[in-house]
Amino acid sequence: MAQQYEIRLAGLGGQGIILAGIILAEAAGIYDGKFVAQTQAYGAAARGGFSRSDVVISDEEIHYPKAQMLDLLLAMSQDAYDDNLKHLKPNGILIVDATYVSQVADTQVYAIPFSRIARERFGRENVANIIALGSLSQLTSHVSEQALEQAVMKRVPKAHREMNRQAFEAGKGAARAALRLSVRPGGDEDI
Amino acid sequence: MEPQLLMGNEACVEGAIVAGITFYAGYPITPSNEIGEIMSRRLPRLGRTFIQMEDEIASMAAVIGASIAGAKAMTATSGPGFSLMQENIGFAAMAEVPCVVVNVMRGGPSTGLPTLPSQGDVQQARWGTHGDHPIIVLTPSSVREAFDLTIKAVNFSEQYRTPVIMLMDEVIGHLREKVVLPQPESIDIINRARPTCPPEWYRPFEDNKSGVPLMAAFGDGYRYHITGLTHDEMGFPTTKPCEVDAAINRLFKKIRQGFDEIMLCETFLTDDATCVIVAYGSVARTAKSVVLQLRTAGKKAGLLKLQTLWPFPRRAIEGLPQSVKELYVPEMNMGQIYREVLRVNQGRRTVRKISKVDGELITPQEMVQVVA
Numbered sequence: 001m002a003q004q005y006e007i008r009l010a011g012l013g014g015q016g017i018i019l020a021g022i023i024l025a026e027a028a029g030i031y032d033g034k035f036v037a038q039t040q041a042y043g044a045a046a047r048g049g050f051s052r053s054d055v056v057i058s059d060e061e062i063h064y065p066k067a068q069m070l071d072l073l074l075a076m077s078q079d080a081y082d083d084n085l086k087h088l089k090p091n092g093i094l095i096v097d098a099t100y101v102s103q104v105a106d107t108q109v110y111a112i113p114f115s116r117i118a119r120e121r122f123g124r125e126n127v128a129n130i131i132a133l134g135s136l137s138q139l140t141s142h143v144s145e146q147a148l149e150q151a152v153m154k155r156v157p158k159a160h161r162e163m164n165r166q167a168f169e170a171g172k173g174a175a176r177a178a179l180r181l182s183v184r185p186g187g188d189e190d191i
Numbered sequence: 192m193e194p195q196l197l198m199g200n201e202a203c204v205e206g207a208i209v210a211g212i213t214f215y216a217g218y219p220i221t222p223s224n225e226i227g228e229i230m231s232r233r234l235p236r237l238g239r240t241f242i243q244m245e246d247e248i249a250s251m252a253a254v255i256g257a258s259i260a261g262a263k264a265m266t267a268t269s270g271p272g273f274s275l276m277q278e279n280i281g282f283a284a285m286a287e288v289p290c291v292v293v294n295v296m297r298g299g300p301s302t303g304l305p306t307l308p309s310q311g312d313v314q315q316a317r318w319g320t321h322g323d324h325p326i327i328v329l330t331p332s333s334v335r336e337a338f339d340l341t342i343k344a345v346n347f348s349e350q351y352r353t354p355v356i357m358l359m360d361e362v363i364g365h366l367r368e369k370v371v372l373p374q375p376e377s378i379d380i381i382n383r384a385r386p387t388c389p390p391e392w393y394r395p396f397e398d399n400k401s402g403v404p405l406m407a408a409f410g411d412g413y414r415y416h417i418t419g420l421t422h423d424e425m426g427f428p429t430t431k432p433c434e435v436d437a438a439i440n441r442l443f444k445k446i447r448q449g450f451d452e453i454m455l456c457e458t459f460l461t462d463d464a465t466c467v468i469v470a471y472g473s474v475a476r477t478a479k480s481v482v483l484q485l486r487t488a489g490k491k492a493g494l495l496k497l498q499t500l501w502p503f504p505r506r507a508i509e510g511l512p513q514s515v516k517e518l519y520v521p522e523m524n525m526g527q528i529y530r531e532v533l534r535v536n537q538g539r540r541t542v543r544k545i546s547k548v549d550g551e552l553i554t555p556q557e558m559v560q561v562v563a
Contacts, residue, residue: 022367026196029369036196038367044221044305063480064555065366065473 004058005142006067009132010084011076011097014047015115016129020074021053023133023151024143028057031147037065050079057142072140074132075101076114093139097128110139110178117170127167130156134171138179145172192372199337199363200225200267202370203293204233206341207265209375211382212291213239214262216253218246218272221305222361223295226267247272251279251292258288259417261408263345263382267293270312271302273319280354281320282419284442287352287396287404289383291344294356295364298550307550308361310472313527316356317501323439325446327453328356328501332475334368340455340498346381347453351445352403358500360523362473362552386413396438397424402445446502455498456507460486464493466517466562469508469532471497474521474553481558490563500528505535519562521545521553 007024011017018040029036037056043049054067072093075081081101088094094106099115112135118128130152137145149168156164197205203226207215215230227243234241240257244250250266257264268276273294283290298304299311312319316328327347331337341357348355386393386405395415396404407413420428421435429435446453460482461467470478475496485492495511497504508518518540520529529544536542545561547553 022196025367029196030194036367036369038196039362040365042306062368063476063483064552065362065368065476066552066554068554068556 004056004062005071006069007055007057007072007074007140008052008067008070008084008087009055009074009076010050010052010080012047012080013042013045013049013051014126015051015076016126017051017076018042018053019155020129020133021055023155024055024136024148026155027147027151028055028143031150032144034058035060035062037062039066050083052080052084071142072136074136076128076132077101078103095132095135095139097132099128110135110175112171112174112178114171114174117174118167121170122163122167127164130164130167131171131174134168135175135178136171137168138172138175192374194369194371196367197334197370198225198365198367199331199334199359200295200365201229202334202338202372203267203341203357203359203364204229205372206338207291207345208233208237209378209380210342210345211263211380212265212345214254214257214264215240215266216242216244216250216257216264217266217268218244218250220247220269220272222297222364223267223269223293225364226293226295247275248279251276251283254290254292255279255283255286255288258283258290259286259409261410263289263349265291265293265345267295269295269297269305270299270309273312273315277315277319281322281324283354284320284324284326285322285419285421286417287406287442288354289348289352289406290354291341291348292354292356293341293359295359295361297361298548304550306361308473308523308552309548309550310358310360310474310523310527311548312358313500313522313524316358323443325353325443326356326501327351327353327446327499328358329455329498330358330471330500331363331498332472332496333363334366335370336498337363338370338372342378342380343455346379349383350381350403351449352383352406353446356501358472360472366473385411390414394424395426396422398437398441402441402448450502451506453499453502454504454506456504457496457498458507459494459496461493461495461511461515463491464512464515465491466519467493467495467511467515468519468521468558468562469495469497469528470521471500471528472523474523477553477555477558478521480555481562484555484559485563488563492562497528503531503535505531508532508535516540518542519545521547521558523547523553
């Protein structure tokens with residue numbers, strides 16, 4: 001079977017989880033030119049219920065469209081973390097919004113306070129999803145940074161482009177800082 | 192055309208616009224909402240009509256009225272709304288009013304699971320309205336198919352003067368994929384046959400070779416009667432057995448004559464298969480990945496993907512090669528197409544169902560466990 005890269009974004013309704021999934025899919029599918037399938041699941045409430053979006057990226061046609069074993073999990077709430085951690089592959093990339101996810105069992109985690117950064121730097125929490133995408137662009141190589149930035153710019157409202165561009169940058173910066181602090185996996189290759 | 196990231200519901204709207212839908216009436220309901228929402232933005236700009244009605248009963252009534260007046264009309268809904276539309280769908284079948292009803296299936300019965308997928312409305316799409324009537328039901332398993340089959344649905348409705356149901360499941364309705372849509376000029380569009388005779392010669396429900404009467408639009412100058420009562424060739428109610436019998440039989444004849452053309456299916460690796468999975472909608476995607484897995488493991492598996500559910504594409508089942516000994520029918524319901532496969536199989540092969548009704552798509556692992 002084809003090698004697929006499976007990403008799940010999970011959190012609460014209102015956090016922009018599904019929009020982030022669409023942007024990610026557009027980046028991988030349209031700008032990076034890969035096959036992509038984006039699906040979503042959410043509760044019936046407009047805000048506060050669970051919300052998740054799966055993005056499957058592949059070099060070949062995708063049949064089963066949902067994520068099964070996650071290569072990357074972004075959890076924006078404690079429930080999202082608790083419910084989805086079991087689907088993360090060993091050595092999968094785990095990113096959490098440290099603003100809302102405080103109980104983390106795993107040590108291999110990028111804990112970045114997306115919502116707090118959004119609130120403090122931009123005065124609104126609803127750009128936390130774009131900050132998270134900025135971070136994601138630094139933490140996985142399966143979607144390119146340029147593609148993600150182009151997709152963000154295309155999908156956000158024109159009036160808020162500049163703020164979203166800055167949010168994306170803020171996310172990149174936060175991820176680089178987190179990378180410097182983290183223990184890197186691997187280290188077997190000759191240098 | 193450029194590649195774009197589209198959702199199944201969006202692709203359905205694009206298909207409808209290309210197919211020439213000029214009228215949309217509907218009432219919002221998850222998971223079909225995007226269809227009405229995008230229609231409300233797109234249609235007025237094209238000089239076409241969008242109207243939000245007070246409920247699904249009225250939506251279906253508006254669609255029928257618009258179609259009789261000459262529009263190509265459609266609506267979209269989900270289970271609870273589909274139930275409300277049934278009485279008027281029967282009227283459309285009886286009065287032979289072309290129209291398309293999209294049902295993006297969610298879990299039921301009743302309000303059930305508003306945001307979660309199901310394939311529970313397959314038999315309702317066939318028999319939801321009362322009385323003997325034929326119906327055409329199509330179901331896509333990808334975003335591109337949502338586009339293509341919406342066009343087919345509109346075309347069939349016009350060609351056969353019948354309501355056509357487009358059954359999507361929530362997974363396909365909300366799935367986003369990269370698609371390249373064909374140039375609109377390259378797509379065949381069918382419009383209903385209209386009378387050209389002098390109005391006083393017009394017999395609105397007269398039989399002909401195709402079994403499909405010529406349809407005049409109200410306002411064209413052809414004055415005629417239209418009713419849900421069983422009617423004669425002039426459209427007036429009748430209880431004469433010979434006229435009643437002819438009227439009902441003609442409804443079936445027109446669809447039966449088009450059966451080969453209406454029966455849309457795809458086979459994948461069935462030529463040498465010993466076991467075939469018969470699937471449709473999002474579940475057909477799971478099935479395809481399972482077929483590939485089983486082939487890698489040395490098992491001769493194949494897939495028969497149904498795009499037409501009604502009239503049930505029995506010839507596709509009957510035409511499978513002799514080598515096929517086992518059929519598997521996975522569905523997100525308790526076995527609604529499984530019953531049909533059993534019916535046409537006539538005991539020739541082993542038929543097993545794989546049912547899942549928990550609001551989640553059947554996974555490849557779940558399917559492999561049964562088929563392997």
